[in-house]
Amino acid sequence: MVNGISSLTVWQEVALLIRLRWRIQRNQLRQKNAKLELVGLIVTGLFFFFFVGVIAFAFYEGAATMTRDNRMSWLALLFWGVLLFWQVFSVFFASLTTVFDFRTLLRFPLHLGAYFVMNVAYGLADPIAMAAVTFLLAIVAGVASVRPELLPAAFAVLLLFAFVNILIERCIGFWIEKLLSKRRTREITFVLMILGMISLQFVVPLFADKSKQILPWLPRVLPFLNGLPPGLAGRALAYAGSADFAACAGNFVALLAWAAPFAGLLWLRLGAQYRGELLLESEARAPAQRTATKTPAKPSALVPGEIAAIIQKELCYLKRNGIAWMNLLLPLLLVLLFTMQSFTQRHHGQIEALSRSSGWFFFGAVGYVLLLVLAPSYNAFAFEGRGLQVFFTAPVRFRSVILAKNLLLLLLIAVEVAAVLVLLHVRGLWPGPQQFVTTLAAMGYIIPAQLTIANWASIAYPRKLEFGSMRNQRASGMTVLVVLGTYITLGLSSFVVILAGKWSGNPWVSAGVFLLLAAAATSGYVASLDPLSSFAEKKREVLLDALCK
């Protein structure tokens, strides 16, 4: 100890970080809106636990049956299920999880070891990881319920398999984050993903057609999969079941060996962060040029200057938000996918059934467009950061800000719906006049109704989000509840209106009812703008506090 200072061990540092994380979590409850946020989280958490519970029971039953039927080698299939769930869902739901960024602690004299341990351990503090571990526990319980003597071996396999999965997930997460941090690589990744998804749509029908030729090859491929972590975990347990402990240990060691390359890659990544890697959003410095600034594209002269300025700014933000682009392209891809499936169905002599349902294809596609395009509007100020202050210091009423953001969404929806129509036309699935009018009338109801609620939620429960970041991108718990409530209400009411049209025997009844609802929703939307503007003025402290820090 020198001058009252002693160097901490890695584990002392880890203990300090755990205490720090706990205090941050506890103190967050003291923030404004925190209690409501907690309620929202609890309610959404309950839904999640129900979903996890149901699947865990299936894993339990599966493991118990395989053990009882003396087919323990099949347990590998369950481990494959867990691995795919853990790795795939972790990437898809990364934005919804809350993760503490340990990089902020790198200014302290922290060992790389402690930094590594904390980042790995934090892999378990993720809802997807928790669910996956629950599934693994269910497998262990299933095996032990039939053969209790296998509990220690099953538990050891669980621990090791979970450890390997955490390393894989962390590795994928951190490398993807690095990949997505630069605009250029993000764009390339994005294009590759889109191409991958499109290719998949071609592969599925191809597989369906050629399945008879492909299936006999599968048994020849499967032994190669035995060397992968799920195969090794399943085989370790199967050998333990047949009391072949040497083979069990061999598979166990082989599974442990899988940890090494992923731990190494993760160490490299975290080491780069530890040494002060800086991931910049934009391209390298441009060559010096002292030219006048480029005048932005001319916006519509139909809207006032400040609204045009906000739309222009929103377009700039949209241009730089890959996730938003993905949201815009997904509905079109989905339409492409379903129209391809329907194309295949036609060739299988199901034309009559298809023609009955294809009329509502447009309705469904538009519903999906609205679902994806309007979802961000429930936390509309998420990406403003400190810039939000401009909306309060500039001489504009907040209704202009709301209106500009809503107008841009309307524009995007119009473009998306037009693209959907073009796709349907190309595929020969153009909707009939009744379905076309009903869908447009339903849009007139759903869009203003959603926007009114979304505008209110954006002001009442704001949550800061960041570009290019994979984690900590979850909306407020209350927002999630509001979104769920709105979707259920609007979905059910639309369903009732469609059914009313069918029951009445007059297909135009639905369109008529939707038009009435659209008139009411639009009036409500227009009437809400001024109160929402005043509400934003009153809530400006909460907004600035939540989004500017």
Place this chain on the structure above:
Amino acid sequence: MAEPAILTDKLTRRFGNLTAVDAIDLRVEPGQFFGFLGPNGAGKSTTIKMLTGLLAPTSGRMQILGLDFATRPLEVKRQVGVVPEGMGLFERLTGAEYLNFVGRMYGLDRATAAQRAAELLDFMQLADRPRTLIADYSHGMQKKLALAAAVIHRPRVLYLDEPFEGVDAIAAGALKELLARMTENGVTIFLTSHVLEIVERLCSHVAVIHRGRLVAQGSLEELRAGIAAPEGSTTTLEQIFLSLVGGDPTARPSLEELSWLTESPR
């Protein structure tokens, strides 16, 4: 006589039991370069937030250029430029995009906004990185951009919170000259800074806030007159400031408690 540029009447802001700003009466005349000083947590930022519309007062009134803020907020905001706390930048825009946006928000037409944006970027020496996002600007560059945005609409009252912090000496010199020219043309500048030398050099009038209350307000000469200077020298602003708030034992902590830090290591 012209209306005061800034006039507050018993302006108060409470946060629960804490009174951050306690019934302050500020009066700033047009064309004044006004320094607003106070120790950390004294209420400076809260006052500026209220004066710029970022925070609603609990009670009291504010008039900017004779316009009541509560009843005519938009007209007031049109006359005002501000560099808010944290600079208030949209970090995913380029400098030019941001200045164009702010210009348009203040009602400038497209061509004027673009022309002024280009000129300001040139003046602030930011024009050579047209494709760089604000997020990737250095702190000093962000500060210069925030200043440019605050003046793009030619405000009559300008609020500056630590305007020179992080700005290089060359740019700071040019900025000081610009601000001085603006005050000569009747623009009122309301500046907060912890660097008292800057305030002393630039400001003609000063107010000091301590624990939410105004403890002094007037021209530098008026404030100097109230403090006895050491023989043969002029009272500095630092001496004035310390005499106003430094007498408070909670305002200036004792070094004795930190003997482990101030004594030479054994």
